[in-house]
Amino acid sequence: MLLLKEIITKIAHESVHDRNYNILTDYMRQFVFGFSVQFSVSKTKEIIKILLVIWNQQNVARYVMKEVNDEDIGAAEKPIDPDILDKIPNDVKQLDDKGIKIFFKALQDGEEEVKNIRLMVVGMFGVGKTSLVNNLIRDFRDKNITPLNTDGIDLHRCQVMEDGDWCLDKEHKSQKYIKWLQSAFNNTDAETASTDSTKRLNGSHVEENRDADPIKNQIQTEPVQKRVNVEHHEKDDFAQVCSPLVEKMQNDTNNNPSKDTKVSLKKTVKEIAMSVWDFAGQTLYYSTHQFFLNKRSIYLVIMDMTKHLNEHVKESDGSGIWCGLVNDCTYLDVFKFWLNAIHMYSGYKTTTGKIKPNVILVGTRKDQMAGNDQDKEHTMNRYLYKAILSFERDSPVLDHICGSRCKNGYVGKKITFSGFYIFHFRYL
Numbered sequence: 001m002l003l004l005k006e007i008i009t010k011i012a013h014e015s016v017h018d019r020n021y022n023i024l025t026d027y028m029r030q031f032v033f034g035f036s037v038q039f040s041v042s043k044t045k046e047i048i049k050i051l052l053v054i055w056n057q058q059n060v061a062r063y064v065m066k067e068v069n070d071e072d073i074g075a076a077e078k079p080i081d082p083d084i085l086d087k088i089p090n091d092v093k094q095l096d097d098k099g100i101k102i103f104f105k106a107l108q109d110g111e112e113e114v115k116n117i118r119l120m121v122v123g124m125f126g127v128g129k130t131s132l133v134n135n136l137i138r139d140f141r142d143k144n145i146t147p148l149n150t151d152g153i154d155l156h157r158c159q160v161m162e163d164g165d166w167c168l169d170k171e172h173k174s175q176k177y178i179k180w181l182q183s184a185f186n187n188t189d190a191e192t193a194s195t196d197s198t199k200r201l202n203g204s205h206v207e208e209n210r211d212a213d214p215i216k217n218q219i220q221t222e223p224v225q226k227r228v229n230v231e232h233h234e235k236d237d238f239a240q241v242c243s244p245l246v247e248k249m250q251n252d253t254n255n256n257p258s259k260d261t262k263v264s265l266k267k268t269v270k271e272i273a274m275s276v277w278d279f280a281g282q283t284l285y286y287s288t289h290q291f292f293l294n295k296r297s298i299y300l301v302i303m304d305m306t307k308h309l310n311e312h313v314k315e316s317d318g319s320g321i322w323c324g325l326v327n328d329c330t331y332l333d334v335f336k337f338w339l340n341a342i343h344m345y346s347g348y349k350t351t352t353g354k355i356k357p358n359v360i361l362v363g364t365r366k367d368q369m370a371g372n373d374q375d376k377e378h379t380m381n382r383y384l385y386k387a388i389l390s391f392e393r394d395s396p397v398l399d400h401i402c403g404s405r406c407k408n409g410y411v412g413k414k415i416t417f418s419g420f421y422i423f424h425f426r427y428l
């Protein structure tokens, strides 16, 4: 009986905290296997079915904790309508009930489709991550930038243009916020205020003033609220345009506090934003990088094709401290470290469906390899197959790797630098 109590306690805690009532399936299986010698298969199935039905009721976990364990694990207030829970994203389900209600209330004010693709570029130091990023983004390409060692993470927010190319998103971001504010005020003054600035933000002027230095061009995402509170600042286009609008909003609110200031967010069909995250390769950073990994991202795992998989990474190469990695590790270890980290932090435990392939393998320094193009391709395929096959054949980690299921040439098309090779995994 003690075993049963322990199991129930565990299920109740985890299902309440994770809002993942499917977690129960695993524990129930363990529980039933423990007793299955005494039940027939059909009886076992019946028990599982009954338990699943019971446990899918959200408040059962709380109730059981109270009744069986005399432990209050949260107010059993009015449960959230299951229809609401169905409509909200899994990430939001992880919030507490109050958070979910706030999210749902915010939804009544309007919604906008998330068209933001997060591209995480990871791999050992010096493999060519920054060089690849500089070739993916139009503003940096053909500028002959000598990449510096990345410290921490470089973040570039880009817009996917109609021709499929990526360019920095500074001006698009401002325009989007301006549109939101205009729509909120529904005010012709606002239009006038923004016209000049929109001109300034568009076209050649911006092009000329863009700084070729990727470090200076880093765009940090900031909450709108923070930006609109900024005092008038001469050099900041966004602040110049928005300050009058914000002042007006403050006046309106003061004079007419009950005024409905709902913002109508119209869907923007074409705007696809791409956040490119260039991670530092030094192992010193590895223990913090993992906090930025999530299941919504696409990962480029970069490998230097001139380094043998079993070659030891030398500390003298600039690896820093071996955080998160064993001393004496090989390039294969680093590859496996990243794939395992992506797998662990991609929320594979909370997803009910199949793992979506979100990893694209990229080999660099093709230009430094021996042989003609055909030889190189052959060597590179063998190299990456060997790396992949170092995992068990049925390992779920392999499900993350984009293969024939990914759109062909999705990223490859945009790469003009001859040193890169995008691997399409046809084995799956």
Ligand SMILES: Nc1nc2c(ncn2[C@@H]2O[C@H](COP(=O)(O)OP(=O)(O)OP(=O)(O)O)[C@@H](O)[C@H]2O)c(=O)[nH]1
Residues within 6 Å of the ligand: 124, 125, 126, 127, 128, 129, 130, 131, 132, 147, 148, 149, 150, 151, 279, 280, 281, 282, 364, 365, 366, 367, 368, 418, 419, 420
């Ligand atoms: N020949 C050749 N050189 C490359 C290639 N990719 C990168 N390099 C060079 O390798 C050096 C390191 O490249 P980076 O792009 O800074 O490497 P990284 O992975 O961003 O390095 P960290 O920021 O330290 O993690 C630079 O001098 C690049 O010019 C390639 O495909 N071929």
